[in-house]
Amino acid sequence: MKILVPVKRVIDYNVKPRVKADGTGVDLANVKMSMNPFDEIAVEEAIRLKEKGAATEIVAVSIGPAKAQETLRTALAMGADRAILVETEEEVEPLAVAKILKAIADEEQPGLVILGKQSISDDSNQTGQMLAALMGRPQGTFANTVEVDGDSVTVKREVDGGLQTVKLALPAIVTTDLRLNEPRYASLPNIMKAKQKPLATKTAGDYGVDLTPRLKTLKVAEPPVRQAGEKVADVAALVEKVKALGIA
Amino acid sequence: MKTLVLVEHDNTKVNDATLAVVTAAGKLGEVHLLVAGLNCGSVAEAAAKIAGVSKVHVADDAAYANGLAENVAPLAADLMGHHDAFLAAATTQGKNVAPRVAAHLDVMQVSEILSVEGPKTFTRPIYAGNAIATVESTDAKLVITVRGTAFEKAATEGGSAAIEAVAGPGDAGISTFVSSEIAKSERPELTSAKVIVSGGRALKDSETFESVITPLADKLGAAIGASRAAVDAGYVPNDYQVGQTGKIVAPEVYFAIGISGAIQHLAGMKDSKVIIAINKDEDAPIFQVADIGLVADLYAAVPELTGAL
Numbered sequence: 039m040k041i042l043v044p045v046k047r048v049i050d051y052n053v054k055p056r057v058k059a060d061g062t063g064v065d066l067a068n069v070k071m072s073m074n075p076f077d078e079i080a081v082e083e084a085i086r087l088k089e090k091g092a093a094t095e096i097v098a099v100s101i102g103p104a105k106a107q108e109t110l111r112t113a114l115a116m117g118a119d120r121a122i123l124v125e126t127e128e129e130v131e132p133l134a135v136a137k138i139l140k141a142i143a144d145e146e147q148p149g150l151v152i153l154g155k156q157s158i159s160d161d162s163n164q165t166g167q168m169l170a171a172l173m174g175r176p177q178g179t180f181a182n183t184v185e186v187d188g189d190s191v192t193v194k195r196e197v198d199g200g201l202q203t204v205k206l207a208l209p210a211i212v213t214t215d216l217r218l219n220e221p222r223y224a225s226l227p228n229i230m231k232a233k234q235k236p237l238a239t240k241t242a243g244d245y246g247v248d249l250t251p252r253l254k255t256l257k258v259a260e261p262p263v264r265q266a267g268e269k270v271a272d273v274a275a276l277v278e279k280v281k282a283l284g285i286a
Numbered sequence: 287m288k289t290l291v292l293v294e295h296d297n298t299k300v301n302d303a304t305l306a307v308v309t310a311a312g313k314l315g316e317v318h319l320l321v322a323g324l325n326c327g328s329v330a331e332a333a334a335k336i337a338g339v340s341k342v343h344v345a346d347d348a349a350y351a352n353g354l355a356e357n358v359a360p361l362a363a364d365l366m367g368h369h370d371a372f373l374a375a376a377t378t379q380g381k382n383v384a385p386r387v388a389a390h391l392d393v394m395q396v397s398e399i400l401s402v403e404g405p406k407t408f409t410r411p412i413y414a415g416n417a418i419a420t421v422e423s424t425d426a427k428l429v430i431t432v433r434g435t436a437f438e439k440a441a442t443e444g445g446s447a448a449i450e451a452v453a454g455p456g457d458a459g460i461s462t463f464v465s466s467e468i469a470k471s472e473r474p475e476l477t478s479a480k481v482i483v484s485g486g487r488a489l490k491d492s493e494t495f496e497s498v499i500t501p502l503a504d505k506l507g508a509a510i511g512a513s514r515a516a517v518d519a520g521y522v523p524n525d526y527q528v529g530q531t532g533k534i535v536a537p538e539v540y541f542a543i544g545i546s547g548a549i550q551h552l553a554g555m556k557d558s559k560v561i562i563a564i565n566k567d568e569d570a571p572i573f574q575v576a577d578i579g580l581v582a583d584l585y586a587a588v589p590e591l592t593g594a595l
Contacts, residue, residue, distance in 0.1 A: 133389065158414060169389075198477070198533070251394075252393070255419055259420075269580065270578060280562070285481050
């Protein structure tokens, strides 16, 4: 079974994003970029399934600028077998990403597509579900545990009240939540080896997908800032304050 | 504009999260609801009483018993032939179903809206709430998820909507519900609680978390939350997590106990009316957003506070 793992290049999660002064977006110039953390978890899960013998090949895909090659090399260094870059300098919306991934899935015929549940850039949380709908296949979103068994996969999902377990017929789409696994670091020898692994470069046109955005961003602004209040000296003072709130 | 709101429920009662979505939908136009479930008549009746609702579509079928997205999305997409906007709560259920509906309709979804600025214009948080984008949809139809804390809840009484049975495509036959482990608790639910007591990594382990946080929460009739660090360390289950990647909350009073205040946590609770922080590190970022701060050792301060209330 082949596993397809889409990965996105985003602002590193340790960097505080700055809104551009002209309000057109977030400043990405000279900012450290990394693989979206949820996608790292997806790559790790695919590798673990391969190590367990449930998968035979892992194909990493990224849709983004030429520099997204670095993100794909990271996936290859972690353990993916080959990579596809669909190169575009445009911002691509989840619906268009899902359409490109659908076209790639038609070619590659993966048994599983594992994606991060959302990117930490636009926080849409849509691509996996959209891909599943376009493919007419089931989805195990916000996965906490993934177990492949023959022609099905059982996914334990993190839902609002606790956990929900669903059984999905393969091929299926899984999106990762935080506690699915802890991604490995790529070792130096594996980083070197990754440079030799195949990486194909394509365009959206190769897949016949129109990237014209459906949402127009009119403005991007800083959120309202919350002001610090006062510090109280001791518990007795805090008790007075809490009582004054009328909740105790 | 005719809107269709996905009602979140457990086949017995309407989840509060839906009430805020009804308010958001009301800003766009006429509000219709979709109740998809099994033996969910009582949900439909309760839904019909929500203020501002003009029609309730009910699909009562075993295929919809557990709200599986593979079965619910085609049903919603069919109904969208007669509606202009589909709205769901930005809960795990809404986030699971809505993008699937959007893909069926070839629409780019607007996720987790904070406000309605015009018939097709909305604000939404990006970069974990570090920026707020104003976006305008150019699609013929709208698919939207709604952040519950950003809208008032519609009243649960006062409406008298017509209830209409609808049939959908049924079971897609590609997914099955196996089981759920939903924590049963006497406490208020995290996302609708008036008071929340949250603990962080400083609580050391699950026993300490329980012995320090629970008595205060009991005293205040509060829900219990936690930072991602506390959840990752295994002190409490994942559904306690407050933050950008967990639950977004906005209670009247939020106690942050032993929580340093990482950006990802602040993104989930900074809309609380009053934030009270107890932390022994006076430079902890949580104090930059707290209305009332106490620099103290929580092991002494919290029991003392609990005892004095």
